[in-house]
Amino acid sequence: MRNLIIALLVSLMLPVVANAQQAGNVVDSSRKRVVVLDPGHGGPRPGKVVGKVHEADIVLDISKEVRRQLATKMPELDVYLTRHCDSAYNADQTKDNRMRAEFANSKGADLTVGIHANAIGNTTTNGCEAWVLSLDESLMKQNNARANLFADDGDALDINDLDTKSMGFIKVLTRQLDNEPRNRMFAQQCCDNINKLGLKNLGVKSGKIWTMLYYLEGHGVLIEVGYMTNAKDLAYISSEKGKKEIAGAISDAIVSFFESLDALSGDVSATTEEQSVSEAQPAASDEALEEGYTIQLISATHEVDTNDYQFKGYKGRVRLLMSTGRYKYKYCYGSYASREAAKRDLEEAKKTFKDAYVVRFKGGNIVTQ
Ligand SMILES: [Zn+2]
Incomplete structure (x- = not known):
């Protein structure tokens, strides 16, 4: 009964949550x-x-x-x-x-x-x-x-x-x-x-x-x-x-x-931009691919600006891929033709995001196959 109520509430709340997030981004x-x-x-x-x-x-x-x-x-x-x-x-x-x-x-x-x-x-x-x-x-x-x-x-x-x-x-x-x-x-x-x-x-x-x-x-x-x-x-x-x-x-x-x-809010001072440029650059990856492998750094319940401070050294260099489930916003780095190529950059990524791992993507989505 409780699960049913919670499921019902969650389904009822979705439009409100979406609106709240839009408001939150302003x-x-x-x-x-x-x-x-x-x-x-x-x-x-x-x-x-x-x-x-x-x-x-x-x-x-x-x-x-x-x-x-x-x-x-x-x-x-x-x-x-x-x-x-x-x-x-x-x-x-x-x-x-x-x-x-x-x-x-x-x-x-x-x-x-x-x-x-x-x-x-x-x-x-x-x-x-x-x-x-x-x-x-x-x-x-x-x-x-x-x-x-x-x-x-x-x-x-x-x-x-x-x-x-x-x-x-x-x-x-x-x-x-x-x-x-x-x-x-x-x-x-x-x-x-x-x-x-x-x-x-x-x-x-x-x-x-x-x-x-x-x-x-x-x-x-x-x-x-x-x-x-x-x-x-x-x-x-x-x-x-x-x-x-x-x-x-x-x-x-x-x-x-x-x-x-x-x-x-887009109010990024020149100083902040200079700092982000001078930060150590993560290792370069292959050119953007339509499908392949990428390093998932973090996931979130809602959209986060890719310039957000929480991406640390990867700020501005992450891209958003979509998945399913509650944490469906996956913030990833790089695109690689093979899992092995992605793994070469994974260790570096783990220094900043210890739970980072390699995932497969196709278009704008994470895929399991
Ligand atoms: Zn206390």
Whole structure:
């Protein structure tokens, strides 16, 4: 029954999703870009507490430092914090998180970054991770649990009404199909940048519906900068040096995020173009062929500009091929007469896109034969 409902919803939603994507591609470059930083917890909820160290304090310091650094790195950006001191919006945790998202929405946030520190029941687990909302199976399973919270927080939604419960799901579905790929790229960039500071990279995760992310209208990611329950992580993330460096990692990722949005709107500065020309050129491939082999770098649920920052050194040199399934937009490099020829460039491609592999294409499509 549930599968049937989901299938029905997906089929009903398709026209809306297509429209949303068209709207999403129209980027108004004249409007000021807005980022909202959300230091988690505060007030009655300190978050994880280890000795005298409160998560709420660490993440507030990091958030303030991100804003300070962005003032230099990207002065044209409007940066807001959801809180400036040890405070909360509401005594109820769900309402509090929702109000943080509503604050971000009221500012017209293009990107909202939730900043947290992690905790677990052992002292060995360590590293940074970032969370995005996703339509994976675990999220669908948790839909029920989440829907209960809607009823609890005074919203008009009624858990006992199946239609209403489905509306909550549709809301996530519509927004996240559009935002997920870019949220994921930003989340990955944050993890990669923090990893360079010496913290383990636990990668991008999904499967929990974070209240703060759920209610966002723009893009949003929640970062767990490190584990407070691990002595080494804690020493670093609570130190002045650590907080400053992590803020540097996050602010760099924010700059990349907005640069890529500007690229989508066609507002690419001369400097950016010069940089892309001077980047190492991937190995040359055969002349474009009508059919043959190509290296699939990444796939997406919707169309991405081939000049997008996420193509890194292959920016502007990828081409879009179509396939079936949810991730039907395949971004590929090169065209080769034989699989062997393609494989010669594959190792190079894997340095940038570790999951790259050789596929066969015909015309504008990936083919399996
Ligand atoms: Zn937290």
